[in-house]
Every structure is written in C-alpha cells, then in structure tokens.
Amino acid sequence: MRFDSTKRVLVTGGAGFLGSHLCERLLADGHDVVCVDNFFTGTRHNVAHLLEHPGFEILRHDVTFPLYIEVDEIYNLACPASPIHYQHDPVQTTKTSVHGAINMLGLAKRVGAKILQASTSEVYGDPEQHPQTEGYWGRVNPIGIRSCYDEGKRCAETLFFDYYRQNALRIKVARIFNTFGPRMHPNDGRVVSNFIMQALTGEDLTINGDGTQTRSFCYVDDLIDGLVRLMDSPDDFTGPVNLGSTYEFTMLELAEKIIALTGSSSKIGFRELPSDDPRQRQPDLTLARQVLGWGPSTPLDEGLQRTVEYFKAL
C-alpha cells in the first residue's frame, strides 16, 4: 500500500539502448522508476547518470522469472533486439519474449497496472504490403534464424491481447521500427552503429547485398516520446500502433552520409545478403498521427550527428 501520488513505473530492459532513454524521460516527467535488467545487452554504464536520482531504482532480474513488486505502469522492453544478440541464444530469446510477457502480464494483473509492450516491425516479416499498416498480418518465416525474435514478439502480442480480452487488462502495443541514437551497442551489428564504428576506425563500410534495400530510421528521443504518448493514451486505445520514421533511403545512401558526417577516409564494400533479410520496410504512421498526435521530428542528419558524437566519446 502506498500513500503518495507519484506514479511508480517499471521499465524492463531499462539498462538497454531504448530503456535507458525511457528511464531518463520518465524521471524527468517526475515519476519514480524501477529499472529491471539482466544486463545481457544493457549495461549499468547506460544508466550510471541516473543512479544518484532519488526516484531511480535498479534491479538485476531476468524477466523469464516472475517478479513481485508494486507498480502503476509497466513498459516491457526486455529482449535482445539486434540479430547478433538475439541469435546468440535463440531459445533464451523466445523465452524472454514469451515467458517475459507472461510474467509481466501476470504482474500487471496482480497489481492492476497498465502495461505496454515494445513490439517490433519484425512482426510484419518480409512484407508484401508497403508501407505497412497495423492491419497487415505479416509474412514471417516460422523456422528461420530470425524466427526466435519475430515469432517470440508475435506470440507476446497474442498474449497481450488475450489478457486484454480475458482479464480486461489495460494494454498498449507499440510496433517499433528501426531506431537509432546514442547508447546503441557499438558491436550489435545493426547498420547505423556498424557504419559509424567502421567509419570512425577507418575500416571499409560493409553493405549487405547491393545496398539498394531500404530502411527508415527514427531518432531515439522521438521514439521515446511516442511510447510515453501511447502509455498516456485513453484506456480504450490498445494499439498495435506503428512508431518509427517514414523517411526512407537505401543502405548505400546511409553509408555515404555517414562517411561524409565523420569525414572518414573509409570506402564501401559489399557482402552477401543474410537469409530472411527484408528488402524494404516502412511504417504507415496514420494511426500514430491520428490517435497520439505523434510523428518523428528530428532530422536524420541531426540524429546521426549526435550518435556519431556518442561513439566518438566511447
């Protein structure tokens, strides 16, 4: 039983890239934050600047095990997000998404908390629809090397909606598209961090395939704002809702941009496209704009510049 009116918010995966920015934002908004992480890909370093904050607590815990604490809201972000990390132990990846969702939904049910799931554009798989609307069911390979992540996240969405229908839980599902910014893991193999690290160390920038596949990238501060708006949206809005950027460009263009921004002498090299790598992915943001009044606003060059500064300081 608590007697003060401060909202206590649980962030699982809170020591990761997105989680650490979310913890920062929630503290700035005046909430108490409990950050839960098993430090698989996240680090204490990501939240070191928050440790002295009186509203901040950190707990080493694996979400595949139940957790008993009293909170008002839960942001469920725990899950390795880059292919290198989630393919390292695929069984644990599925467990994190599925058992993690069950444990966090169970907690939300017990304490009456509102709960948000960090889902992903990967639920659309290699899409036949472009851009992807939330009504599109996706085209996912259930037995490929990315399936532990894609299918784990799809099953987590299923669990969220079953708890919603069966237990009237207040749920929110965000489908996050590629996001970048400071505190990305330098060795996560994701294209932005990869290119920046290669450019800063003078290595050739390695492009998968011929570089004509496109992506859109959202800057982290914009994405976090979308998550907070979604959590604060009326209870009858559950999502799923796409959050990401619609500004689309090829991997070749991105490589050239990063070489220019870093002033690097690196060249561009090509290697084979990994299996199941989607050729094209872009969110339809109509729903996010209509219901959350949200859209990304940080220009790509500005976001890339801040990210380059972070990696330089590392």
Ligand SMILES: NC(=O)c1ccc[n+]([C@@H]2O[C@H](COP(=O)([O-])OP(=O)(O)OC[C@H]3O[C@@H](n4cnc5c(N)ncnc54)[C@H](O)[C@@H]3O)[C@@H](O)[C@H]2O)c1
């Ligand atoms: N960054 C993106 O572009 C992106 C895109 C789509 C979805 N997402 C989702 O957002 C969430 C955060 O992604 P991120 O980019 O910050 O990745 P990240 O790897 O930096 O963060 C994930 C965090 O979860 C923690 N974690 C992993 N397994 C855990 C477990 N079993 N118990 C407790 N903690 C655990 C990790 O240690 C890490 O701190 C993930 O759920 C991811 O699927 C991210």
